[in-house]
Amino acid sequence: MGFNKAKGRMFKSVAWTWNPCAGCTHACKYCWAESLTRRWGKDFAPVFREKYLQDKFPNDGSWIFVGSMGDLFCEGMETEWILKVLKKIETAENNTFLLQTKNPLRFSEPHISYALEDIKDKIVLGTTLESTWDTSDLTKAPAPYERAYSLMNSKRDGYKTFLSLEPLADFDLKFLTSWIRRIKPEAIEIGLENYTSFTKKPSPSLICDLVEWLDKNDHTYILKENLDWVPQAIQEAIQ
Numbered sequence: 001m002g003f004n005k006a007k008g009r010m011f012k013s014v015a016w017t018w019n020p021c022a023g024c025t026h027a028c029k030y031c032w033a034e035s036l037t038r039r040w041g042k043d044f045a046p047v048f049r050e051k052y053l054q055d056k057f058p059n060d061g062s063w064i065f066v067g068s069m070g071d072l073f074c075e076g077m078e079t080e081w082i083l084k085v086l087k088k089i090e091t092a093e094n095n096t097f098l099l100q101t102k103n104p105l106r107f108s109e110p111h112i113s114y115a116l117e118d119i120k121d122k123i124v125l126g127t128t129l130e131s132t133w134d135t136s137d138l139t140k141a142p143a144p145y146e147r148a149y150s151l152m153n154s155k156r157d158g159y160k161t162f163l164s165l166e167p168l169a170d171f172d173l174k175f176l177t178s179w180i181r182r183i184k185p186e187a188i189e190i191g192l193e194n195y196t197s198f199t200k201k202p203s204p205s206l207i208c209d210l211v212e213w214l215d216k217n218d219h220t221y222i223l224k225e226n227l228d229w230v231p232q233a234i235q236e237a238i239q
């Protein structure tokens with residue numbers, strides 16, 4: 001069985017993770033999935049686990065995070081594998097699938113875009129942004145502005161969207177909020193780098209400004225454990 005209970009402070013609708021494809025070619029320096037996979041003595045090259053397509057979906061109304069141990073849309077994933085996974089999703093009756101990637105540019109590839117269109121009501125398309133600035137020193141994934149613009153296009157095409165700001169590095173508040181305004185995500189996860197220290201962390205006041213803006217603009221967000229202090233800091237600043 002390829003489903004695992006979602007752990008940690010994930011968006012509360014996400015109950016399961018499912019990894020019919022695993023591994024990734026983005027080589028993010030802070031990648032915990034790669035460290036974990038290597039600790040298990042395996043390499044992190046993309047793989048397709050076709051037997052997972054035999055799994056029965058939980059059919060419980062929850063969200064399933066597809067590809068928590070890799071990136072389903074990284075360049076190393078073969079189009080044929082992606083199409084098979086999307087075809088399997090088409091059979092789901094009562095689940096929503098979160099397709100989260102640092103390469104949302106692939107959402108608009110011809111075969112993939114047609115397959116996504118067929119399951120539009122069952123999926124949420126997501127991307128991760130660490131910053132609004134250049135991230136080529138951190139990852140081989142497309143630049144944050146390319147990821148953001150791709151997701152804006154998905155929103156414009158009628159998809160539900162999701163944003164992960166984790167691990168959040170220093171960013172420009174004006175750019176980030178203008179992107180969020182256009183992406184209109186169902187929810188936003190925000191967290192700092194946890195186990196490594198490759199990112200230049202944003203200042204506490206910048207994080208508070210972002211959270212205040214999200215509150216003011218009625219966005220749903222979840223703060224990861226390492227940002228537990230933010231609501232208190234905002235309260236103290238107001239008093």
Ligand code: SF4
Pocket residue numbers: 023024025026027028030031032033034069070071102139141
């Ligand atoms: S995109 Fe995700 S899975 Fe791929 S290397 Fe980066 S953090 Fe790891």
